[in-house]
Amino acid sequence: MKAIINGRIITASQVLENKVLVFDEQIGEIVAADAFKPGEDFEIIDAAGHYVSPGFIDIHIHGCGGYDTMDEDPTALGKIAALLPQVGVTSFLPTTMTMHLPRIQSALQRIRAAKKAKGNGAVILGAHLEGPYLSPQYKGAQDSAFIKTPDFFDIEDYLDVIRIVTLAPEGADKHDFIQRCRAAQITVSIGHSNANYEQALAAFAAGAEHVTHTFNAMPPLNHRQPGIIGAALDTPAVTCELIVDDVHVHPCLQRMLLKLKGPDHVILISDAMRACLLANGHYDLGGQDVIVSDGEARLASGVIAGSVTTLRSAARLLEKNTQLSLPELIRTVSLTPARRIGVAGSKGSLEIGKDADITIFSSDFTIQATFVAGKSVYRS
Known part of the structure; x- marks a missing residue:
């Protein structure tokens, strides 16, 4: 499993602060940062205050x-x-x-x-x-x-x-x-x-x-x-x-x-x-x-x-x-x-069960990292 910490998570309707995004190939959950208890097998990704979006x-x-x-x-x-x-x-x-x-x-x-x-x-x-x-x-x-x-x-x-x-x-x-x-x-x-x-x-x-x-x-x-x-x-x-x-x-x-x-x-x-x-x-x-x-x-x-x-x-x-x-x-x-194009059931937003297609970017839209189905495919 992977978890993105210290990110500003963009949902379809709001920006979430002090939350952790947990995912593997699909989005697992979004939990409060103070309630997040990672296991030994977790890979932690520090978003360093950047935005986390679909x-x-x-x-x-x-x-x-x-x-x-x-x-x-x-x-x-x-x-x-x-x-x-x-x-x-x-x-x-x-x-x-x-x-x-x-x-x-x-x-x-x-x-x-x-x-x-x-x-x-x-x-x-x-x-x-x-x-x-x-x-x-x-x-x-x-x-x-x-x-x-x-x-x-x-x-x-x-x-x-x-x-x-x-x-x-x-x-x-x-x-x-x-x-x-x-x-x-x-x-x-x-x-x-x-x-x-x-x-x-x-x-x-x-x-x-x-x-x-x-x-x-x-x-x-x-x-x-x-x-x-x-x-x-x-x-x-x-x-x-x-x-x-x-x-x-x-x-x-x-x-x-x-x-x-x-x-x-x-x-x-x-x-x-x-x-x-x-x-x-x-x-x-x-x-x-x-x-x-x-x-x-x-x-x-x-x-x-x-x-x-x-x-x-x-x-x-x-x-x-x-x-x-x-x-x-x-x-x-x-x-x-x-x-x-009919793929909103699996893509397009950070919702539980959807594919973990994730983009992390800074306030000037510089891309910091990109994940496709939970796999890291780009790091700045």
């Missing part, structure tokens, strides 16, 4: 450290997983790009294999399929040559792997595809889309319940044409991804989204590409050249191409930009994403 969950990340989900290198996903604990992430959804369909299916096969493997880092919970079912008008950094109409046949061999599908619901009727995804317990997300308000509402009514990197790769909110953003704000159950690097979304809109949707319906994502954790330079994303400079990743055309941020950095910046309490803030990187 591990961060990134449901939209393409890569980091020079590796990408679409890499045909079978070791790439394991290397991404090994790097993520240093930024507090204990589980994630490797996210695909719009490329030739067999290439996407090959990536899903690798994700399936990596999901089953017992690695020494963050846990792969499945895949986020971002494309190829997108709008050419709002393709962003996706390759329009491979954009296509949704076809359930494309993905029916990978229902055990896919957790989220991003699509543009406008044009030909996509509602049958949405409904079949929902029947397979796959979250359908609107993104890279030119949908108007009515089309977005119809997609939500059909079973879509999520928005991919809200505000980005979609029409702006307009007082006469509310679009996807207006429909998401008008539909309480819909969750909204948010990239917080102050490049993708202005702090004013970050605050507005949190005020209107709340921390139980906003999910921080990194949308990170392979240059994350690396220096400025030339990289690629989905087969397209990307220039990374001063914290921004862009195609030669100037289009933003994912990000180089991390959930650690996003959480630190969101604390600066908003008035969220720490438990509210941490929910946006833990319990809310866990609920969205």
